[in-house]
Amino acid sequence: MTNKTAVTSAPILSVLAERWSPRAYDKSYQLTQNELVSILEAGRWAPSANNAQPTRYFVVTREDKNHAAIAGTLAGWNQAWAPDASAIILVGVESTNADGNVNPFANYDAGQAVAHLSVQAHELGLHVHQMAGLDIAKAAEILEVPENIHLIVSAVVGKIAPADTLEGPLHEREVAPRTRKSLDDIVLYGRP
């Protein structure tokens, strides 16, 4: 398996260092009930502004009757690999608070929740790959997403497969090193 461990100037938790977003997934692996509950529980307990908990999940397993239709709402380049994963999870937010006001932290908090979910998935030996491109209106129609919930991203969850199950540009990306900006580029005040 490709070594994608983050190169850091101080040690970090191995599940954070080793987490990455593959495109090669085992087409036959089914998530267990325990795995699915565990990753959703991790998302559930993430922090949120005023504990508003705006994040909502729509879990479409590969065996779900709507899986092919939901896979069809992903951006074209993702349709080539994402349906192999065990499940596509669509993530939405309740973007207004109970008082009817807009919650300006809804997307930020959804990011936190999916981060916790992803870390837990990696802890279980699974991988997550989040995807930005999505036909939101179509996906919302297929899953009958309530009107007060706005879908924002999708993510696949599953068991990683060898990189050589992918071909061409997908294979190239799968084996490419992970890259990040330097700490100096992202810490703009009080650099340690």
Next chain:
Amino acid sequence: MTNKTAVTSAPILSVLAERWSPRAYDKSYQLTQNELVSILEAGRWAPSANNAQPTRYFVVTREDKNHAAIAGTLAGWNQAWAPDASAIILVGVESTNADGNVNPFANYDAGQAVAHLSVQAHELGLHVHQMAGLDIAKAAEILEVPENIHLIVSAVVGKIAPADTLEGPLHEREVAPRTRKSLDDIVLYGRP
């Protein structure tokens, strides 16, 4: 110390289950260089849409010349406790991509990055408490935040102190149980 461990219907990583956001911080604890680099490295390696990495950090330690001024930009109810922590980290995003287009995932990705940072802090025996209320314009002026960066949230990092160092409503909140919506409330399709 108050037991705030999440109650989950399937086990999750202890650092995720045990993470919470206290208000009682040790006024004398200084973050080590290694701790600060480690938590920022965790944020640095979080995923982001198209690897755009929009998140920027402004680290104001308790000993920093601008600490009192930045503490003064927090919402009033946070000023009573947040300055005790070892550092206030302001989090901003570069909300346009290199091509000048708005990055609709900037806030979402900042949430992910701060989640990774927080998980790493807890792994190191530190605690993080994020805060939504902030006089953004004033904080940006104090720290000379570049024009293309928008501050979105703040967070304190430090060593937890006993709950009884807080009084009144702050003490009550410190010892109250953590609560979350149920899985049934947040998983709207494909509940496991």
